[in-house]
Amino acid sequence: MQLLDFSNILANHAYPGRGIMLGRSADNSKAVIAYFIMGRSENSRNRIFETTQDGIRTKAYDESKMVDPSLIIYHPVRVVGDTTVVTNGDQTDTIRDFLLDGKSYIEALRTRCYEPDPPNYTPRISGVVNKDGSYCLSILKSADANPDCNHRFFYEYDAPVAGTGHFIHTYQENLDPLPSFEGEPRKVAVTAPDAATLAQEIWSNLNADNKVSLYVEYLDLTSGKRDSVIVNKHN
Secondary structure (H helix, E strand, O other), rough: OOOOOOOHHHHHOOOOOOOEEEEOOOOOOEEEEEEEEEEOOHHHHOOOEEEEEEEEEEEEEHHHOOOOOOOOOOOOOOOOOEEEEEEOOOOOHHHHHHHHHOOHHHHOOOOOOOOOOOOOOEEEEEEEHHHHHEEEEEEEEOOOOOOEEEEEEEEEOOOOOOEEEEEEOOOOOOOOOOOOOOOOOEEEEEOOOOHHHHHEEEHOOOOOOOEEEEEEEEOOOOOOEEEEEHHHHEO
């Protein structure tokens, strides 16, 4: 699979929706995690990321303007023991609960499907990063916008390559209704030496009108130290 320019992908897609990129730093010493959200409606854009005891959560920037929190307020990142879970919805909690019960993330996601938001039926995308830096990505989506069939795809990367990541997002194109992501996660180059640099690269290439919030983390595979950055359009 061709190694792609992550910034170029973002700069040429006005609305990828929500995206997860997992990978390995160029010096091979850190696991790399990035998650962003975008929005076209006022309700979706009225959000920020804030830190929690075990990760981050989304929160209304202006509580008075919040219309329906059901699909937009959740915990995108939760740390469960030595495992980091990152998703675009409340399946973060489903995965966490299954891991705490000694089960797998795949078992957890087999209990879930795409989001109930017709006509888009937004895919649920999820990532799991293990202590050794190996990682998994998945997408749960409808069958070409047919809600009668749910498709589940799982991708596992046991030996990540230095300077390489895999990127998955919710929407293939900026259309109406929004078509689901197609194909395997994109293989992208990871050259930034730290979380702040990668955050700047991602944020500057996301569409200025639609970007909402971004989280980037570099996890040191030896010490376990987490270097993380949050960027919110609403400061």
